[in-house]
Amino acid sequence: MTSTTIRPAEPSAGLEERLGRIWETAPGLLGVLGTVDHKTIGKRYLVTAFLFLILGGLEASAMRLQLAGPERHLLGPEQYNQLFTMHGVTMIFLYASPILSGFSNFLWPLLLGSRDMAFPRLNALSYWVFLFAGLFLYSSFLVGQAPDRGWFAYVPLTEGTYAPGLNMDFYALGLILLTVSTTVGAINFIVTAFTMRAPGMSVNRLPIFMWGTLTTSFAVLFALPALTAACIFLYFDRRFGMHFFDPAAGGHPLLWQHLFWIFGHPWVYIIVLPAMGMVSDYLPVFCRRPLVGYTFVALATVSTGILGFGVWAHHMFATGLPPLSTTFFSAASMVITLPSAVAVFAWIATIWHGRPVVRTPFLFAAGFVVLFVIGGVSGVATAAVPFDWQLTDTYFVVAHLHYVLIGINLFAVIGAFYFWLPKMTGRMLSERLGRWNFWVMFVGFNLAFLPMHLTGLMGMPRRIYTYPAGLGWDTLNLITTIGSFVFALGLLLFLVNVWWSRRNGAVAGPNPWDAPTLEWSIPSPPPPYNFTVIPTVESRHPLWEVELGEGARSRIDVGPTLDTGRETLGTSALDAEPEQVLRMPEDSLWPLLLGLSLTVTAYGLLAGAWWMAAAGAALSAVAVTGWLWP
């Protein structure tokens, strides 16, 4: 083991040029395919996840056209099945979680005062496998056999007997492939959070967004394997005639439901906690004061992540579980609202005690709080067992889950784009268009989904491809369809705004919002090495210390230069004291090769071409060895 001496210095043009040479991605195809820059990977994640959001949105639009009135036959039942299944799979797996990974990948090292993530190549792998898993799932449309049994794929309907064809094999194998991406991403976040923070950034100084992603990453480690196990069982049943879910041979269909929801409910928190964290970080900027109750919000985040593991059976109240367990899970589902309420009150108090500046990100944050409360209340309602018996599998549940997922994920995300996109591109989005964007989305969303509660209360089951006239559902469905297209128009305004800003947006400069955290201390867009010198942090708000007058003095303009290679600082897990100098890897093609070989394996398993699966596995082993070889 060698050691090195680090010397603090001030930034200089010579130093910046030297660091630029060290950290720049090579130009050309090799650089495009081999880059490990977290900022590039983060942006790729954001763009790809957004494209999946658009695909899922188009699927939803087709369904809404079908349901606009009774007895419409724009789509046949099988087409409708494929569309609602892929809509769910796309939104839950290919949009909601990856979009947050995109923000985390881009922002984490910038928030942390670091030069990259702990494992830059693993980061690249995580992106490639996400992309390939998405393409794998969507390639099912090319053979006309997209998954068609619902995004939670209940057996026995998904067993080979009742679902011949490749549809559900695409589902099982695609999701297993995607777990690889999500898992290595989570490992990267955990290790980065515990080893790569700027000196002085003790855990009580982390931005709440990082608490969200960190909690989520731990939840991924322990929840995602349940989905992997379930999908392995499903694939084995279907492909090899095994009997995991076959009651005639000692299996049981409820095994699928347990495994799926042991994964599925923590997953709900996985796709909202980082989004809640982003709001906790950007809402206070527009209230011109720190978040009220930082410690409580951080603890609420962690406890929601933990409690999220104890509520899965509330998805199964109608399956005939014994009263003791339904009572337990009902109570647990009500308890989990407490930490959510803590966060809501913290946001309200922040607005209340602040001097709100109503800019577009503020509007989205405020809208998010409103929708969170509505979605939360309908959630408590369905946590009550008798109520759930009445409403399960109706449009009431569809309304509830869209309030939660669009309200807490998408509204937070669009607000986050308005807030952080200037950091990524160097250009501001239009404020005027932004306001239109928010109000059209907000009105459209509520127009679409508020009446849907009523549709559910009036008994309309989810997942039916059409319905007869005269059941009292016609007008409500028409309103929902109109609302959903208004909502889509709002989303389109966002895309227009992004397009417009690339050329015409005002130049952002390092800190257009006068925000307090480290990412705003560097140019927009940031240079490849992020920080010319590694900052030292003394508070939660390194850039607000003078205004807040708390006496803390973080040092942004002097610090270690680490300019003798791709290097960054490793610090201790809790107090972030400097511990070691970490050498970071160069660009590499191994992650892409590993991603490709895993995908080849998946296609081999799909087609039953065992030679192909074996070749993919062997190639994967070669890629891992090449990757880890010094």
Added chain:
Amino acid sequence: MTAPAIDAPQTLPVELQDRRAPAWWGVVCLIATEAALFAYFLFSYFYLGSIARGAWPPHGPPALRLALPNTLVLLASSGTMWWAESAIRRGNQARLRAGLGLTIALGAVFLGVQMVEYHNSDFGPRTGAYGSLFYTITGFHGAHVAVGLLMLLVVTVRAWLGHFAGGRHLAVTNTAWYWHFVDVVWLAVFTSLYLSPRLAG
């Protein structure tokens, strides 16, 4: 708490080789999520066992004649791995190579015996849900042993190339952790599949 100021030159180690190394954290996270996967496998086993209408296991508990000695073989391989790793911490190259060779041999014996066990078995993965569980759980464990063997082979080649030294052995340490994990998982699998039906009597 005051910030640990960096306003004077400071000498820091480059890439620590102990539990502060990011790679070690990474391996621990990998182990945690893999352990969760096996926990869900065993949950499924006990869940289906608890609601089985006939005998569980349907064919009586699996035989210990091969499985018990095989368990001892795998345990012994953890011992040899520990021996190899503690050697390189002190810079002893010969003992590292010997220890790695022994570990690979014991791991290979374990997999071979498992194949014999499969061959002799009077039920298959398609016989019923129990068979599906038995072969999936032991099969996934076997696959983890095989991956561990591959890692050991690469580390062995690197050991012969002289890549490791007293203060440079992170790859050996991380492989050792993974190997011990594979052993511990087997103890859980063995206890659940082979011993627990006997306890239930």
